[in-house]
Amino acid sequence: MSAPAPAPGRFRGTVTVAAARCKGCELCVIACPVDVLSMSTEVNDAGFRFPLLEPGCIACGLCHAVCPDYVFEVYRYQDDQPSEQPQDDPPAAAGPPTPAGGLGLTSSPA
Numbered sequence: 001m002s003a004p005a006p007a008p009g010r011f012r013g014t015v016t017v018a019a020a021r022c023k024g025c026e027l028c029v030i031a032c033p034v035d036v037l038s039m040s041t042e043v044n045d046a047g048f049r050f051p052l053l054e055p056g057c058i059a060c061g062l063c064h065a066v067c068p069d070y071v072f073e074v075y076r077y078q079d080d081q082p083s084e085q086p087q088d089d090p091p092a093a094a095g096p097p098t099p100a101g102g103l104g105l106t107s108s109p110a
């Protein structure tokens with residue numbers, strides 16, 4: 001599989017993390033081109049550490065693409081909303097949905 005090259009700075013985005021499904025493989029941390037994912041020190045109910053999001057996500061979708069356990073949903077913003085969100089809360093809707101394009105991304109509230 002080859003994903004299109006990410007475009008840092010072009011999009012502002014965020015991800016949600018379904019930590020309970022994570023198996024701790026860290027592929028997402030390696031894949032993130034802007035290093036905004038790091039592994040928790042806590043573990044989920046299965047005993048695995050899971051990724052935490054830091055500010056600066058560009059909604060490239062690579063974490064979603066590499067994760068074998070469908071842990072991520074990815075959102076893009078079109079306006080100046082903050083790029084980081086609480087781990088379990090998707091961005092608040094502020095307008096019509098915006099197609100996120102062919103990276104397997106979740107359509108984002110614009």
Ligand code: SF4
Pocket residue numbers: 013014015031032033034035036037053056057058059060061062063064074
């Ligand atoms: S979508 Fe995932 S891989 Fe891409 S910048 Fe955001 S956290 Fe990193």
Ligand code: SF4
Pocket residue numbers: 021022023024025026027028029050051066067068069070071072
């Ligand atoms: S790629 Fe998926 S399963 Fe692996 S550490 Fe990241 S979220 Fe967890």
